[in-house]
Amino acid sequence: MNIIQHLIKLKRKSTNFCVTNLLLVLSFIFLTTIPANAQTGNVNLKLKNVTLPRLFREIEKQSTYRFSYRDADLAGKALVTVSVKERSLESVLTDILSKRHLQYQISGNKILITVSSMQTPKSTEKKEVSGVVVDERGEPVIGVNISEKERPMELLRI
Missing domain, CATH: 1.20.5 (Single alpha-helices involved in coiled-coils or other helix-helix interfaces)
Structure with a gap:
């Protein structure tokens, strides 16, 4: 026993x-x-006309990532409107940041935001623009400078 x-x-x-x-x-x-x-993981975001730092805070709430950036790099950037469900974080960041000439780099749980080092190639396509620039009385003005909205620093002299 x-x-x-x-x-x-x-x-x-x-x-x-x-x-x-x-x-x-x-x-x-x-x-x-x-x-x-x-x-x-994926993120769920529904934000309208928010700053990039606000977007980053919302992403931080849903993940273990922490963003790092220089305020000067984000100054003057367009506001963000985004509505996504179960979308990859990388996809969301790529879409939003590339439109603002920014890029990101992930290292561990840190995401570093910097100004994009890649410049958008200038269009080699020639565009013909025609018209007459007139003053308040409807008379043609000579020696006028014009620019495209997308490239305000490139002036054309007429």
Whole structure:
């Protein structure tokens, strides 16, 4: 009887040991996958006419990422309107930042925002513009400078 009781105790200890190990392994797997999902996950955003820093704060609330940028790099950038559900963070950032001549770089849980080093290639397509510039009385004006809205620093002298 003594041997049987001893075997029953060993069996209980080994079962407890297996259950404990299984719980530890499952806990480890669960805890290590949570940050991975947060890092590579999707974002849900519905923002209208907000600044880039406000957009970054909203993304920080939904992820483990933290943004780093220079205020001067974001100054004067167009406001953001975005409405996305379950869209990848990388896709959202690429769409929004590229339109504002900005880029991002991810390192660990940091996202660095910088001015884009790639300049948009100038159009080599020639455009013909015709018309007459007149003053308030309707008389033609000579020596007028005009520019395109998209490129206000490039003047054409007429």
